[in-house]
Amino acid sequence: MGFILWLVGLVLCIMAVLEVWKWSIDTVKKLLVIIVLLLTSWLGLLVYYLWARKNLEAMLK
Numbered sequence: 001m002g003f004i005l006w007l008v009g010l011v012l013c014i015m016a017v018l019e020v021w022k023w024s025i026d027t028v029k030k031l032l033v034i035i036v037l038l039l040t041s042w043l044g045l046l047v048y049y050l051w052a053r054k055n056l057e058a059m060l061k
Helices: 002-022 027-039 041-060
Strands: none
Touching (some): 002 041
């Protein structure tokens, strides 16, 4: 069970990082968002998929 949760988290994290990398913002801002996303684990993924995915790119421009 733990391995499955870890695998789901890894896949979601990779998908989020790839989405952030496609944003049309400065590279430094992209890297900061990615680092925060990776350091905050499940909480960061939750915030990203529920709120930041739609709003953060516009806020960082």
